[in-house]
Amino acid sequence: MFEHEEDVVQRVVQQLRRPVAIDPALDARVMQAIAKPEPPARSIWPWLAAAAVLVSLIIWRPWSRSAEAESATFQFVLVAPQATSVSLVGDFNDWDPKRSPMRTANGIWATVVQLAPGRYRYAYLVNGAEWRADPGAPTVPPPDDEFGKPSSVVTVGGKGS
Amino acid sequence: MMLALLLVAAQVGTDPRLDRLDPDTRAQVATVMDSASRVGLPTEPLIQRALEGATKxxxxxxxxxxxxxxxxxxxVARTALGTEASVPELEAGVAALRAGAKPQVLANLRSVRRHPLTMALSVLADLVANGVPLDSAAAAVLALAPKARDADLVEFRRAVERDIALGAPPGAATSVRVNVGATDVFAGLHNPGAPPPPPRRP
Amino acid sequence: MQSMGIERVESSDAELVCRVRAGDIGAYGALVSRYRDRLGRYARHMLGDREDAEEALQDSFVRAYRSLARCDDPARFGAWLYGILVNRCRTTGARAARRRRMFVRDADALQGAARADQSERLEWTDAVDRALARLAPEYREAFLLKHVEDLEYEAIAELTGAGVSALKMRVKRAREQLQRYLREAEHV
Incomplete structure (x- = not known):
């Protein structure tokens, strides 16, 4: 004997309303993606952005420094609601916790760094003592992890290749 | 012995960033760096590894x-990749070697890829770290390397990782994705007007 | 005022949108974490594939950020974001279906042996997914928005651009077809 249509739909809806698994690293990918291009448009911002680019070109003279010219801005994000401080440390900042302190909004810690193409090891230092790998990036495997504390790897590719 | 080490360190001029190491360690690291620079190897990766150890x-x-x-x-990486290899390529080469790749694999990659090898070598290392058998990972990267852009290689690695997370055996996920990835690379070449792919993590 | 237990103090969507517009990128992270699960569920059921759903979700969040200046009513950020995702799921449906067929076939071949051990609950879940996948996209879209996301017909009309009477018909057809497909699979 078949169920009444209403009961079937209710069972289907009940099933479909269950939470689905979403990649925990998705938030970090979104934050990293939005850190790269221009901020949300406002009427004056395009002019400010153009001025900033002009000033940058004058100061950095990228035509004479090819590595910097290829570098791009990356935002690193860690969700750590209980943390009181988080620092990003890695091959790009001499593993110095003071160089890239992260700012928080509602437990989402973020900071921005410039990276030229290359392969970098990095980690998050939480509350000045706890080491965490980035859940959204490849982890340094055990044979390559000489210091017994987790690290992640980010590889930045070339723009033209 | 200690005095000799200190003398060597003074001779090569220790990088001030290494002041975070204790004097004995600093001197020994400086000796390794000196040997490396004498044979033309980059010393910046060595400094960073020492600083990582110090901070940890x-x-x-x-x-x-x-x-x-x-x-x-x-x-070893430089021997395999050639003296023209860039520092990022050498670092990625080290990761691939440590993942188990033979130097010949690095040399083969050099011969088939016109673009810098940093991303290809990195993806190879990351796939193996994710449980993909070395032979499968090397074959996949070698197959994609001639035509894939760096962004394609990153996309390939992420797709394999997701398939593995969803339960696919790592080796099979890799071979399936190589076929899909190759198709997409060619599709991109024939359809320059196609919309750009969504933004990705590096 | 003193409170006990766990107190959640959250900013409104409008406050967060204003902070993002003022340059506080971290505030957008709060919006992402607020909407990811619900929107992810819609994308997952609409596209039938976790990978495609996450791609659509990520892309929608990024598109929304880049066009945040065009969000006229920040208090209704959620509805506006839904609209972006609904469109994104529509435009990628065909491409995603092609890739899905390709991979599902391979995954089935790889994991076929494990299917015999599935429990009754997993069979029901699977049957619902398959029945949903057989619906025409516009039926599936209307059914999910009405019954799973619990939106009013007027709100769905705003999101999809379809008229209310057409939507009611789509939902009705979707309900009928779901029951028929599940009956065919002998799960009711």
Missing amino acids: AAPGARIVAAVRRLSADLG
């Missing part, structure tokens, strides 16, 4: 061993 409060002996091992592996 590793014992001095472990820091020295890590720097020494990295220096040796950079040498």
Whole structure:
């Protein structure tokens, strides 16, 4: 004997309303993606952005420094609601916790760094003592992890290749 | 012995960033760096590895061993990739070697890929770290390397990782994705007006 | 005022949108974490594939950020974001279906042996997914928005651009077809 249509739909809806698994690293990918291009448009911002680019070109003279010219801005994000401080440390900042302190909004810690193409090891230092790998990036495997504390790897590719 | 090490360190001019190491460790690291620079190997990766150890409060002996091992592996990578290899390529080459790739795999990649090899070598290392058998990972990267852009290689790695997370056996996920990835690479070549792919993590 | 237990103090969507517009990128992270699960569920059921759903979700969040200046009513950020995702799921449906067929076939071949061990609950879940996948996209879209996301017909009309009477018909057809497909699979 078949169920009444209403009961079937209710069972289907009940099933479909269950939470689905979403990649925990998705938030970090979104934050990293939005850190790269221009901020949300406002009427004056395009002019400010153009001025900033002009000033940058004058100061950095990228035509004479090819590595910097290829570098791009990356935002690193860690969700750590209980943390009181988080620092990003890695091959790009001499593993110095003071160089890239992260700012928080509602437990989402973020900071921005410039990276030229290359392969970098990095980690998050939480509350000045706890080491965490980035859940959204490849982890340094055990044979390559000489210091017994987790690290992640980010590889930045070339723009033209 | 100690005096000799200190003398060597003074001679090459120790990088001030290494002041975070204790004097004995600093001197031994400086010796390794000096040997590396004498044979034309880059020293910046060695400094970073030493600083990583210092920040992670590793014992001095472990820091020295890590720097020494990295220096040796950079040498092997350079032999395989050639003297023209860039520092990022050498570092990625070390990661691939440590993942188990033979130097010949690095040399083969060099011969088939016109673009810088950093991303291809990195993806190879990351796939193996994710449980993909070395042979499958190497075959996949070698197959994609001639035509894939760096962004394609990143996309390939992420797709394989997701398939593995969803339960696919790592080797099979890799071979399936190589076929899909190759198709997409060609599709991109024939359809320059196609919309750009969504933004990705590096 | 003193409170006990766990107190959640959250900013409104409008406050967060204003902070993002003022340059506080971290505030957008709060919006992402607020909407990811619900929107992810819609994308997952609409596209039938976790990978495609996450791609659509990520892309929608990024598109929304880049066009945040065009969000006229920040208090209704959620509805506006839904609209972006609904469109994104529509435009990628065909491409995603092609890739899905390709991979599902391979995954089935790889994991076929494990299917015999599935429990009754997993069979029901699977049957619902398959029945949903057989619906025409516009039926599936209307059914999910009405019954799973619990939106009013007027709100769905705003999101999809379809008229209310057409939507009611789509939902009705979707309900009928779901029951028929599940009956065919002998799960009711």
